[in-house]
Amino acid sequence: MPELPEVETIARELRPLILGERLAGFRTDWPRSVRHPEPALFSARVAGRRVERVERRAKWILVDLDDGAVIAIQVKMTGQLFVLPADAPADPHVHLVFPLGSGRELRIRDVRKFARVALYERQPGGGIVGPGGVDPLAEIGPEPLAPDFTVARFRERLRGRRSRLKPLLLDQSFLAGVGNIYADEALWRARLHPLRSAATLRPAQERALWIAIRSVLTEGIERRGSSIDDYTAPGGDGEMQEHLAVYQRTGTPCPRCGRPIRRIVLGIRSTHFCGWCQRLPAAERSAGNRALLAAARRTTRRGPRWSELPTGAGAVGARPAARRKGKPDTAPARAGGPAAGGSR
DNA sequence: CATTACCTGCAA
DNA sequence: TTGCAGGTAATG
Numbered sequence: 001m002p003e004l005p006e007v008e009t010i011a012r013e014l015r016p017l018i019l020g021e022r023l024a025g026f027r028t029d030w031p032r033s034v035r036h037p038e039p040a041l042f043s044a045r046v047a048g049r050r051v052e053r054v055e056r057r058a059k060w061i062l063v064d065l066d067d068g069a070v071i072a073i074q075v076k077m078t079g080q081l082f083v084l085p086a087d088a089p090a091d092p093h094v095h096l097v098f099p100l101g102s103g104r105e106l107r108i109r110d111v112r113k114f115a116r117v118a119l120y121e122r123q124p125g126g127g128i129v130g131p132g133g134v135d136p137l138a139e140i141g142p143e144p145l146a147p148d149f150t151v152a153r154f155r156e157r158l159r160g161r162r163s164r165l166k167p168l169l170l171d172q173s174f175l176a177g178v179g180n181i182y183a184d185e186a187l188w189r190a191r192l193h194p195l196r197s198a199a200t201l202r203p204a205q206e207r208a209l210w211i212a213i214r215s216v217l218t219e220g221i222e223r224r225g226s227s228i229d230d231y232t233a234p235g236g237d238g239e240m241q242e243h244l245a246v247y248q249r250t251g252t253p254c255p256r257c258g259r260p261i262r263r264i265v266l267g268i269r270s271t272h273f274c275g276w277c278q279r280l281p282a283a284e285r286s287a288g289n290r291a292l293l294a295a296a297r298r299t300t301r302r303g304p305r306w307s308e309l310p311t312g313a314g315a316v317g318a319r320p321a322a323r324r325k326g327k328p329d330t331a332p333a334r335a336g337g338p339a340a341g342g343s344r
Numbered sequence: 345c346a347t348t349a350c351c352t353g354c355a356a
Numbered sequence: 357t358t359g360c361a362g363g364t365a366a367t368g
Contacts (some may be wrong), residue, residue, distance in 0.1 A: 001362070032350090059363075076363050078352080093352095112351040114363070172364085180362065229353095229361075267346090269362070 002075050004144070004177025005220030005240065006231050007059045010081055013234040014061065015054040017083040022050050022101035023065070033110070035118035036130055036178075038188045042119055045069060046098070058140045058176035062128070070120045070128050071098075072136065073108065078230040079115030082107045109232060141175045151233050154210040157196050166194035166271055169213070178213065181226055181247045186212040188246045191225040193280040194264070194271045195289045200281065219243070246272040264292050 002010070026043040028034055036043060039343050053064035061081075063071040066316070086105050096108035108115055120128040120136065127135050141157070142149050157175070161168060168174055169183040177183055178186070187194050189212035192205060201209070210258060225231060225238035228248065232238075245255050250263040254274040280289065 003363090074364085077361080110351095111353070112361095114351065116364090170363090268360095270360095 001077065001179055001181055001226070001228060002059065002079070002231050003182050003220075004056075004059065005182070005223075006225035006233070006238070007061060007075065007177070008038075008221050009225045009233045009238060010057040010075065011054055011061050014081055014083070015235060018051045018063070018106060019054060019101065020051060021104075023047060024099040024101055026096075026098050027218060028096050028151060030065070030113055033095055033113060033116055035116050037119060040076075040118075045119055046051060046071065050240050057137055057143070059179070060137070062093050064122060064140065068122045070122050071126070072118045072120055074116045075108075075110070076109050076114035076116070078112040079233055080109040080230065081234055082109065083234060139173050141173050143176050144178065145217055149214075151207050151210045155203075155206050158206060161198040163198055164194065164266070165192055165196045165198055165209075166266055166269070168198050170269065177217070179290050180269050181228070181244065182213070182216050182220060184247045185216045185244055188212075188273060189216055193278045193284075194266065194273050195280055195284065195292065200284065203204035246274065248272065264295060266292065 023046045025047040026039065030040050031039050031341075036042075046069065049065035049067055049069060051063055052066050053062075055062050055064075059074060059076075061073040061075070063073070065071065073079070073081070073167070083100075083104055083106050086099060086103055088105075090109070091109055093111045094107045094109045095113060096110070096115070098106040100106060108117070118130065118136065120130045122128055128137065130136050142153065153198060161174070163171075165187060166183055169178045169186065170180065183231050184194070186209065190205065190208040192209060194202075220226065220238075220240045223238055223243060224233060224235070224239035226240040226244065226247075227237035228241050242296060246261050248270075249261045250272060251260050253259065254261055254277055257276050259276045261272055264273075280293075
């Protein structure tokens with residue numbers, strides 16, 4: 001599930017691989033993945049251009065070319081980026097390819113075809129625009145790790161918001177880059193219930209949430225993201241999945257208090273939290289909230305999907321690679337060999 | 345503002 | 357065979 005730390009990792013690892021490279025064109029076998037312009041024009045526009053910059057904004061990867069064009073890539077749920085020799089084995093899940101002048105290719109592998117690419121124009125002021133002069137990032141909220149995203153600024157944005165904290169954190173116009181994993185983890189760190197209304201937060205809790213969001217995202221980047229299901233970076237898997245407290249850990253002990261982590265469904269999102277550490281104030285135990293929480297008590301225990309260690313003594317060692325899907329045979333080997341340890 | 349569509353692989 | 361995973365655009 002690429003969120004800010006995962007996309008940041010992809011951008012950081014992609015940068016040295018393609019910076020200064022000349023693009024030879026672009027091709028796709030799934031035109032719906034291309035927002036704008038149509039693939040043939042897209043290819044003609046990027047052919048011969050050199051890569052000048054690779055950066056992340058929200059969950060987008062932006063690749064600046066030397067004529068002011070900007071390739072925008074959204075990996076969404078299952079997109080993966082690799083830079084491989086052009087003669088590397090074909091992969092049926094690679095739907096977007098940028099051949100490079102050096103004889104390699106930037107390949108976007110995407111099992112579920114949710115990923116999107118688009119071509120925009122860099123503006124003198126630094127923004128980007130697409131057809132009709134529209135900035136595709138106009139509705140995106142502030143970067144939570146930007147130096148100017150102070151606790152005061154966070155408080156300003158919270159002011160007047162009455163929604164529950166979990167959906168609010170997922171709202172990209174409220175804050176850029178937070179998704180389901182890091183929303184749950186930030187709320188756990190801040191000891192705030194996901195159903196808690198933003199309107200009732202005390203100043204100390206607002207500050208705790210601000211700190212929690214920034215610390216969990218920073219740690220996620222340091223650990224190169226959470227490799228759950230399909231996410232992997234150009235340089236291989238991350239390891240943040242081994243340091244999550246609640247996400248997809250239903251039934252396992254809360255690292256703080258030992259009580260079992262619970263799961264509720266909010267909207268269509270799984271939401272994981274500790275019912276003891278993250279209490280909902282009595283005033284917010286509405287009928288609707290109580291119904292959601294009652295359903296959680298009936299929820300069957302579900303383990304994490306990134307590792308499934310055998311139970312019993314001696315269950316130590318490298319995690320079974322077969323448990324995770326989405327790793328192409330052509331992926332570069334993880335530096336330093338297989339991860340030891342595996343589980344927590 | 346809330347719900348549905350997009351997609352496929354995999355577990356139940 | 358069904359349902360679930362969920363980021364985001366589109367629709368009601």
